[in-house]
Amino acid sequence: MRKFKNLLMVVLICSSATIFAQTKLSGKVVDESNQPLPGASVVITGTQTGSSTDFDGNFSFESSTTSGNVLVSFVGYESKTIAFNGTTNFGSVALKPSAESLEEIIITATSFAIDRKTPVAVSTIKADVIENKLGSQEFPEILKSTPGVYATKSGGGFGDGRLTLRGFNSENVAVMINGVPVNDMENGRVYWSNWAGLADVTSAMQVQRGLGASKLAVPSIGGTVNILSKTTDVEKGGNIFTAVGNDGYQKYGATVSTGLLDNGFAATVAASRTQGNGYVDGTEFDGFNYFVNISKQINDNHKLAITSFGAPQRHGQRQNRSLISKYRNAESGNKFNPDWGIKNGQVVHVEDNFYHKSQTSLNHYWTISDKTNLSTALYASWGTGGGGGTAGSNRDLFNVRIGGDDQPMDLDNIVAINRANGTQGLGSEAFLRASRNDHSWFGALSTFKTDFNDNLSFIAGLDLRDYTGKHFREVTDLLGGNYVEDNSNINNPNTALKVGDKFSYYNDGEVGWQGLFTQLEYNTDNLSTFVSAAVSNTSYRRIDYFQYVPGNQETDKYNFTGYSVKGGANYRIDDQHNVFANIGYFEKAAGFDSVFLQFDNDHINEDAENQKIFSTELGYGFRGAEFAANLNVYRTQWNDRTLTEGFQNPDGTFSTANILGVNALHQGIEFDFTYKPSDKLSIIGMLSLGNWEWDNDVEDVNIYDEEQNLIDTVNLYIAGLKVSDAAQTTAALGLDYELMPKTHFTVDFNYFDDLYAQYDPNDRGTQGAPQAWKAPAYSTFDASIRYGFKIGDLDTTLIGRMNNVFNTEYIADALDGAGSVDQTALVWFGFGRTFDVSAKIRF
Numbered sequence: 001m002r003k004f005k006n007l008l009m010v011v012l013i014c015s016s017a018t019i020f021a022q023t024k025l026s027g028k029v030v031d032e033s034n035q036p037l038p039g040a041s042v043v044i045t046g047t048q049t050g051s052s053t054d055f056d057g058n059f060s061f062e063s064s065t066t067s068g069n070v071l072v073s074f075v076g077y078e079s080k081t082i083a084f085n086g087t088t089n090f091g092s093v094a095l096k097p098s099a100e101s102l103e104e105i106i107i108t109a110t111s112f113a114i115d116r117k118t119p120v121a122v123s124t125i126k127a128d129v130i131e132n133k134l135g136s137q138e139f140p141e142i143l144k145s146t147p148g149v150y151a152t153k154s155g156g157g158f159g160d161g162r163l164t165l166r167g168f169n170s171e172n173v174a175v176m177i178n179g180v181p182v183n184d185m186e187n188g189r190v191y192w193s194n195w196a197g198l199a200d201v202t203s204a205m206q207v208q209r210g211l212g213a214s215k216l217a218v219p220s221i222g223g224t225v226n227i228l229s230k231t232t233d234v235e236k237g238g239n240i241f242t243a244v245g246n247d248g249y250q251k252y253g254a255t256v257s258t259g260l261l262d263n264g265f266a267a268t269v270a271a272s273r274t275q276g277n278g279y280v281d282g283t284e285f286d287g288f289n290y291f292v293n294i295s296k297q298i299n300d301n302h303k304l305a306i307t308s309f310g311a312p313q314r315h316g317q318r319q320n321r322s323l324i325s326k327y328r329n330a331e332s333g334n335k336f337n338p339d340w341g342i343k344n345g346q347v348v349h350v351e352d353n354f355y356h357k358s359q360t361s362l363n364h365y366w367t368i369s370d371k372t373n374l375s376t377a378l379y380a381s382w383g384t385g386g387g388g389g390t391a392g393s394n395r396d397l398f399n400v401r402i403g404g405d406d407q408p409m410d411l412d413n414i415v416a417i418n419r420a421n422g423t424q425g426l427g428s429e430a431f432l433r434a435s436r437n438d439h440s441w442f443g444a445l446s447t448f449k450t451d452f453n454d455n456l457s458f459i460a461g462l463d464l465r466d467y468t469g470k471h472f473r474e475v476t477d478l479l480g481g482n483y484v485e486d487n488s489n490i491n492n493p494n495t496a497l498k499v500g501d502k503f504s505y506y507n508d509g510e511v512g513w514q515g516l517f518t519q520l521e522y523n524t525d526n527l528s529t530f531v532s533a534a535v536s537n538t539s540y541r542r543i544d545y546f547q548y549v550p551g552n553q554e555t556d557k558y559n560f561t562g563y564s565v566k567g568g569a570n571y572r573i574d575d576q577h578n579v580f581a582n583i584g585y586f587e588k589a590a591g592f593d594s595v596f597l598q599f600d601n602d603h604i605n606e607d608a609e610n611q612k613i614f615s616t617e618l619g620y621g622f623r624g625a626e627f628a629a630n631l632n633v634y635r636t637q638w639n640d641r642t643l644t645e646g647f648q649n650p651d652g653t654f655s656t657a658n659i660l661g662v663n664a665l666h667q668g669i670e671f672d673f674t675y676k677p678s679d680k681l682s683i684i685g686m687l688s689l690g691n692w693e694w695d696n697d698v699e700d701v702n703i704y705d706e707e708q709n710l711i712d713t714v715n716l717y718i719a720g721l722k723v724s725d726a727a728q729t730t731a732a733l734g735l736d737y738e739l740m741p742k743t744h745f746t747v748d749f750n751y752f753d754d755l756y757a758q759y760d761p762n763d764r765g766t767q768g769a770p771q772a773w774k775a776p777a778y779s780t781f782d783a784s785i786r787y788g789f790k791i792g793d794l795d796t797t798l799i800g801r802m803n804n805v806f807n808t809e810y811i812a813d814a815l816d817g818a819g820s821v822d823q824t825a826l827v828w829f830g831f832g833r834t835f836d837v838s839a840k841i842r843f
Helices: 002-020 127-133 139-143 324-329 395-397 409-423
Strands: 021-031 043-044 050-052 059-064 067-073 079-087 088-094 120-126 149-152 163-166 173-177 200-211 223-229 237-245 250-255 265-276 286-296 302-310 312-318 340-345 344-348 350-367 374-394 430-451 458-478 484-486 495-498 500-524 527-545 560-574 577-588 611-623 627-650 655-675 682-695 698-704 710-716 729-740 743-753 779-791 794-803 811-815 826-829 834-842
Touching: 002 811, 021 043, 021 067, 043 059, 050 059, 050 611, 067 127, 120 127, 120 139, 127 139, 127 200, 127 743, 127 779, 127 794, 139 149, 139 163, 139 200, 163 173, 163 223, 173 200, 223 395, 237 458, 324 826, 374 395, 395 409, 395 430, 484 500
Parallel strands: 021 088, 173 223
Antiparallel strands: 021 059, 043 050, 043 067, 067 079, 120 200, 149 163, 200 223, 237 250, 237 834, 250 265, 265 286, 286 302, 286 312, 302 350, 312 350, 340 344, 350 374, 374 430, 430 458, 458 500, 484 495, 500 527, 527 560, 560 577, 577 611, 611 627, 627 655, 655 682, 655 698, 682 729, 698 710, 729 743, 743 779, 779 794, 794 834, 811 826
């Protein structure tokens, strides 16, 4: 009996050891060039057990499963299945780019270009690069080392950065977030302050230059920026992080994920706050960011996900450029900002921006069969906010400064004057206002794909959008007065306005969009081709509550048809060499302001010309074991362009020129490379040479003041004038060196030249005007160091960054002045040396 008990105990102990034994699986996921893929998914097939790779592409987890297969996947790459038996270190797992892996719901509404397959010029920035280099910079600046891209901080306010692509500004560059377009439906612009916290949850950011791979009806002109947010993490856990930097910069936040639960549900939530004083005087800021993703794997054929995110914020702005001599003489130098003041001892942001734009999407992915699938995204976006400024019958009062003319506005002086007026029964002579642009936007994107055979695929889709923008001005601060007289509303004339009342203008812009797109793809091992066609209808309607009486406030709905035809081919000569070409022609509906020409319901251009774009591109790629490179040549002809050009008058006020029928030619050469001479050192570089010019003169251009009143009509003699606001020559060189495991040092050099000042329509009314002033060429150095270590079982990363290491002085934006010389140019200087330090702990 004793022997039997002993034998039973031995059996139980052995069984327990077997039951509770843990198999440890580890390795590193990399791409074809041996670069790490952070955020890649590694899951044991048939289970919910798995992990995501860290910043360096490493993964490690334990399982009670002693043998089986792991599935390794990453957005835009072929998945790989690897067998294991017991504890296994897989070493480096290299994934190959492939369109077939793009069944993530977040990107089914548009296309993610695949290296050496999609015949377009493309650059992809992964999450590790964003985390390592961005820091306190503006989100578009992470792309400044990309060919064809010029990104600046504009006036220097939080989120006021801008981006141009091959000389085209944001109105003509499609920006997608998880496949959903975010360009303003009326003017096409992108306001990056609305997405200030998006970098925290971005898994990849891809720039497709030129025609791009987007299947949306009527593509963009300059290219497409495709931002993919993180999906719900496979692994349970999250992180907390904090950062501090120059001029009071502070940021902190956290991300938490449930991981993929046994019932198929998963959720990820992220939130952060950013605040600081701003590098430029009077640009204090405070912003928040939230992100929620909830998904449900219903079965093998259906998956649902809902994603919602936004970034409410408020920040002071520098709207007015100044003469170079003004900065030279200002006490704060290049940080001088004329657009703020002091009231009762407190900073007042006379020019400011406050906005909250949310975006919520419900995505469904349906695997109909092994060869057919359907993806659908329903989305809604609501925006509320606007920008501040000055108003009143005596705006010259805002020119009175506390001390010299480089000091803040003396708002207490205005308060005293307005209070004195109040004792005499008079209203405010000068006050503060906000120009509001609230909107609601609903849309649906649905894409159907079927494979006819192993080589031929058909894609078709629907793109629906409905947008209503509400535009008005409201009183925000009477500056000591009791009211202000206003006569702008014919339905309520001679009104005594209080804070919160509307004045000057109040109208709605309604935009509808219905689009269909189709694409046929033929692929073999070495050849990838496509031909696509799209058609869209854009409708505009205007409702004016101030200039018209009820019953006469709403215009008819005006419809404009656009279409596109494009095609391309990529041929892989061998494992190292490939060539591609694409060509396309499309007509894009004229903009909203080109239909309603004078901010009213009477001057309507029912036959507004479509914008006509013809684009061609050739490219060559080389992929070696250590060296990879791309060379692209492009030419884009844009005719009958509609352009709403805002510019600053010498007195500091702003005007708008509505320009119709202008032609432009954008052409250039781009080269970029990656060189990895060892496992520890990576070198990247690029050179972009552009030649972008206006082709013709334009007659009868209407110019409006800030109150939307027509003040002048001029002719523009701009034929041969260089396209402004973007450096036409750019270059970059960067290196990343692994000092020791999980410790990297990075340095980046950027060079910019042929940056021409934005022309002033008032100075282009006579023939023979000189070329616009060209700002001096400049270069900057950025550096960062990243150190990874453990705190107990927690992975921790410290990153220190410094931008413009040598404190280079440079002009980043300019407006041409009389004679097109440096003495008359109005400019914004770029930032000097800045820094930040961040820490992230993953749990």
